[in-house]
Amino acid sequence: MKRLLAPLALLLGNIGLAAADNPIIQTIYTADPAPYVFNDTLYLVADHDEDTANTFFEMKEWRLYASTDVVNWQDYGTIASLKDTFKWSVDRAWAPQLVQGGAMAIGVATSKTITGPYKDALGKALISNNNIDPTVWVDDDGQAYLYIANSGFFYARLNPDMISISGGVVSQSKPNGLTEGPWLYKRNGKYYMVAASNGIPESITYTISTGGPTGPWNGKSGTIMGPTGSSFTNHAGIVDYKNHSLFFYHNGGLPGGGGYKRSICIEDFTYASDGSIPSIKPTTAGAAQIGSLNPYVQTSATTIAFSAGVETQKYNEGFMNVYNTNANGAYIKVKGVDFGSAGATSLSVRVASSGSGKLTASLGSRTGTVIATCTIAGTGGSQKWTTVSCPVTGAKGKNDLYWTFSGSYQFAWWQFTASNATTS
Numbered sequence: 001m002k003r004l005l006a007p008l009a010l011l012l013g014n015i016g017l018a019a020a021d022n023p024i025i026q027t028i029y030t031a032d033p034a035p036y037v038f039n040d041t042l043y044l045v046a047d048h049d050e051d052t053a054n055t056f057f058e059m060k061e062w063r064l065y066a067s068t069d070v071v072n073w074q075d076y077g078t079i080a081s082l083k084d085t086f087k088w089s090v091d092r093a094w095a096p097q098l099v100q101g102g103a104m105a106i107g108v109a110t111s112k113t114i115t116g117p118y119k120d121a122l123g124k125a126l127i128s129n130n131n132i133d134p135t136v137w138v139d140d141d142g143q144a145y146l147y148i149a150n151s152g153f154f155y156a157r158l159n160p161d162m163i164s165i166s167g168g169v170v171s172q173s174k175p176n177g178l179t180e181g182p183w184l185y186k187r188n189g190k191y192y193m194v195a196a197s198n199g200i201p202e203s204i205t206y207t208i209s210t211g212g213p214t215g216p217w218n219g220k221s222g223t224i225m226g227p228t229g230s231s232f233t234n235h236a237g238i239v240d241y242k243n244h245s246l247f248f249y250h251n252g253g254l255p256g257g258g259g260y261k262r263s264i265c266i267e268d269f270t271y272a273s274d275g276s277i278p279s280i281k282p283t284t285a286g287a288a289q290i291g292s293l294n295p296y297v298q299t300s301a302t303t304i305a306f307s308a309g310v311e312t313q314k315y316n317e318g319f320m321n322v323y324n325t326n327a328n329g330a331y332i333k334v335k336g337v338d339f340g341s342a343g344a345t346s347l348s349v350r351v352a353s354s355g356s357g358k359l360t361a362s363l364g365s366r367t368g369t370v371i372a373t374c375t376i377a378g379t380g381g382s383q384k385w386t387t388v389s390c391p392v393t394g395a396k397g398k399n400d401l402y403w404t405f406s407g408s409y410q411f412a413w414w415q416f417t418a419s420n421a422t423t424s
């Protein structure tokens with residue numbers, strides 16, 4: 001079985017609102033996006049800026065999110081951390097990336113399933129030369145390449161075990177103003193090196209190789225995105241998913257956000273016919289939804305297009321659940337939910353509470369048509385779960401669905417029943 005590898009970050013070891021959809025994660029601050037398509041799903045591995053960070057980057061763990069429509073993102077929680085995964089490290093859970101391979105200071109963690117948990121593969125650093133931001137690309141012939149950058153620009157060939165290198169760490173001259181955050185990929189036979197460039201504040205640039213995956217990096221190049229405002233760093237990830245080309249980056253766009261409290265955003269774009277990447281503007285609308293969300297299958301309450309006043313926590317029956325930190329005004333927006341022409345008749349929600357409250361589902365906006373109101377009684381604890389059923393009226397067609405919280409409780413998943421459903 002192929003293992004999933006998370007070459008993770010510079011680890012400092014003993015060596016030395018509204019209804020917008022960007023930023024895409026509102027429950028915590030996230031940065032350094034690394035998108036990865038696996039099993040028809042778009043996964044996003046990110047690092048996590050702590051709320052306490054004010055004068056430096058404070059990051060202790062890596063988080064995983066997944067989407068099948070680019071706008072609604074489910075939270076899979078922490079997949080690796082300094083404390084539990086890289087015990088030799090003491091600080092700096094910085095830019096991660098996830099790839100699938102045969103078997104990065106830069107550490108490597110592996111897992112048999114994409115959702116983790118990931119385990120330290122080496123018990124020590126793979127490379128420790130004071131450079132950061134690993135990017136890994138597995139070429140069509142199976143050879144994997146790892147790049148890192150900051151004080152310099154370096155690559156290494158990974159062995160088939162994906163946790164050791166051959167031929168040493170090779171220094172190259174930096175392409176096109178590169179500062180850090182390299183992102184290597186191949187598309188239509190061309191190798192792209194995308195990077196945070198031009199010093200502080202950072203822009204995102206790209207350069208196409210005139211050779212193979214190890215350059216030389218002197219082909220077509222350009223600036224994709226200029227500085228994004230309150231975050232002086234940026235870090236890009238580019239991926240094609242369901243025939244849409246997606247550009248991931250970070251800014252300081254959430255309330256309280258800034259250089260050390262960043263948030264991941266997505267824009268979609270179209271390559272020019274010669275493979276060049278256009279200039280992309282940051283927006284609050286984000287990328288267009290691909291398809292719609294089916295409300296008749298069980299959906300994690302952490303599947304969110306936009307939210308305010310809610311956070312996520314470990315769920316003892318699954319991955320993560322939502323809870324409200326704000327008794328008034330906490331809400332979740334789920335975008336493009338297709339109830340079909342027949343519509344829904346009822347709703348099941350999995351909830352837990354040591355208090356009580358009310359959960360309201362509405363269409364179009366928080367103050368839109370109310371389709372269901374569920375009364376949440378105390379269950380005797382924040383991880384003692386019960387399924388509450390509530391009647392639904394007026395839920396038809398494709399709409400944005402809003403969950404509005406009042407009171408205080410935990411919310412794990414939801415599922416509507418279609419009016420044409422047969423009862424058994």
Ligand SMILES: *[C@@H]1O[C@H](CO)[C@@H](O)[C@H](O)[C@H]1NC(C)=O
Pocket residue numbers: 039114
């Ligand atoms: C792929 O996705 C399907 C449907 O969500 C899931 O049942 C299956 O376990 C996934 N396979 C892997 C290898 O993750």
Ligand SMILES: *[C@@H]1O[C@H](CO)[C@@H](O)[C@H](O)[C@H]1NC(C)=O
Pocket residue numbers: 242243
């Ligand atoms: C992507 O585009 C190709 C070529 O136009 C097409 O064959 C394929 O079905 C499309 N895939 C999806 C998921 O839309």
Ligand SMILES: *[C@@H]1O[C@H](CO)[C@@H](O)[C@H](O)[C@H]1NC(C)=O
Pocket residue numbers: 339340341342343418420421
């Ligand atoms: C019931 O309605 C849903 C949503 O419109 C539709 O996807 C499904 O095919 C329908 N099922 C039957 C048995 O008609």
